[in-house]
Each structure stands twice: as C-alpha cells, then as structure tokens.
Amino acid sequence: MSDTLLSLRGLKVHFPIRGGLLGRPVGWVKAVDGIDLDIGRGESVALVGESGCGKSTLGAAILGMQRPTSGTIRFEGKPIVHGEAAARRAFSRDVQIVFQDPVSALNPKLTIGESIAEPLAIHGLGSAKERRARVAELLGLVGLHPQHAERRPNAFSGGQRQRIVIARALGLNPKLLILDEPVSALDVSIRSQILNLLLDLQRRFGLSYLFISHDLSVVRHFADRVAVMYLGHLVETGLTGAVFADPVHPYTEALLSAVPLPDPVAQRARRRIVLKGDLPSPANPPKGCTFVTRCPLAEQVCRDVPPPLVALAGGRRAACHIRAPAA
Secondary structure, three states: OOOEEEEEEEEEEEEEEEEOOOOEEEEEEEEEEEEEEEEEOOOEEEEEOOOOOOHHHHHHHHHOOOOOOEEEEEEOOEEOOOOOHHHHHHHHHHEEEEOOOHHHHOOOOOOHHHHHHHHHHHOOOOOHHHHHHHHHHHHHHOOOOHHHHHOOHHHOOHHHHHHHHHHHHHOOOOOEEEEEOOOOOOOHHHHHHHHHHHHHHHHHHOOEEEEEEOOHHHHHHHOOEEEEEEOOEEEEEEEHHHHHHOOOOHHHHHHHHOOOOOOHHHHHHOOOOOOOOOOOOOOOOOOOOOOOOOOOOOOHHHHHOOOOOEEOHHHOEEOEOOOEOOO
C-alpha cells in the first residue's frame, strides 16, 4: 500500500438511549465501536457487512456529519477535529461523498449546473464565468454534455443523475471519495457503467475510495482491499483477492458463500452457509465476540472475551479466537 491518506484509530460512535422524564441516557447504541482502518493514496477500500452493522455511520463520522464519541481521524498525518469550523471546511475540499440515492441527493429546484457549481461558490472558487466553465468540464468528465447544465434533475435517468452527483463531488478536486452504496439504487444494466466510470476517474486523478457496499460481487472487481464489519467492529481485513480466496473469519466465510459464482458447475457444488438467528442489537451486544450468537465455531472463550484484530501473513487481520488466536 502507498503512503497513508486517511487513518482511523479507535473510532467510536455511540448514540444515547434516553428515558425518564428528564430524558437522561439509560444506555447506548454502539453503532461504531472501536475501528482501526487505513486508506492509502490511490487505493480502493471496500467496507462490507449486513445492513445495520455501522458502515454508513462510519462514513458519516469521517465526514463530520456525525460526531465521533471517541477515537481519532487523521488525514495526511494531521488530526481532524470536526468541531472546528475552519478544519472542517478545509477537510470538506479533500473528502467528498457520493450517496446511494441520486434522486434525493439533488435539489429538484436547481438546474444540474447550479447543483454542481454550488460547492465551488460556497468555497469562493472562481468567478461566475469560471464556475460555468468548470461545470462544463465536470460534465464532460462523467460522460454528459455541457448543454445539460441548464436542465433539472427530473430530465435525467437514474444513471445520469448518479453521474451528476459524481461530477459535483469532483468539483473541489478531492483526494478521497466516500462511495456509500453508489450503485445499489441503479438498474443492473447501468451499474457496470458507473463502476467503470469511477475506476477510470481513479486512474486519471489518483483518487482514493472508501467503497461502502453489501454487494460482494461488485466488491470483488472494484476494491483493492476489503474490510468486513459486523455489529460496529471490523472482523477481517486484507487484500480483496486473498480474502475472497481464503476467508479467515466465519462471518466473512458465510458472506462469501452467498456470492454467485460464474461457473455453474462450481456454483452447484459449493456449500452455502446459512447463518441462524438475527443480528444482535447494538444497544445490547454480546459480552465476548459480537458474532458469538450466530457462529458455528463458537467456544466458551468466544462468549467471555472479545477477540482482538490479530495481524496475519500478507497484511491480513482477523478477529477470531478459533481461527486467528492471539499470540
């Protein structure tokens, strides 16, 4: 991996559960509970896991849309304190987000030219004429025509709207894009076009991506590394090819067993792992391993002691007492 662009250490996001007449906290929802993660320059890291595991909350915490409870965020080696207006403003130029739903991400009352130019105006970049030229340039980058700038979002298809959202995210020349399920709301026929566009933009501009997704078949072809999240914790990280070929954590293994294989013979021969039970509540997680209530390998130590994220060969890490015991 190249030099580190973004570094998270011990990041937690806990939401209070309030009760009583005074609304005092009576518990905590541990949406993100101690995440250590690095993203290198020009690297794509996929964050995967079931709905409700904390993926989008982690992305929001990085952006400052959700204040972390504790932990540190460092960008290019410098700590980011989102409570400081100047720091957050500067950080927003380097880190942008592409949301899941391009329909709700665009103001229907604005032309797409106005939407794309809005971040430029907020940051005081260029004159009105220069911003119009920049909008035309950005539309060309994502495969749209400059004359489309005068139209409103309802004149475009879902795939075209996502291209517009990507163009707006590129306007400030960011170094990192957080892609929060960027193709899940699109037709299957359009998804590959948007993914290929993102990969082309990454090659052209050296962008880094945090790709939040539940679709492992997409992650296989898009990401350099994958980080598997379960109930607010990372349970496994590593190079995408290595994790897909030989998953260490039982949860990763179960997720991958549901990914269709292109070979029908291999698909029929594979064993599908069906997890029993529901995802535990983040307000009342298990005492030991968060996966213990659904794990087929669980032993007593798993019920009593949280497993550390242990470093393994090839730069991989896994948190499992059985398959990755701590030294």
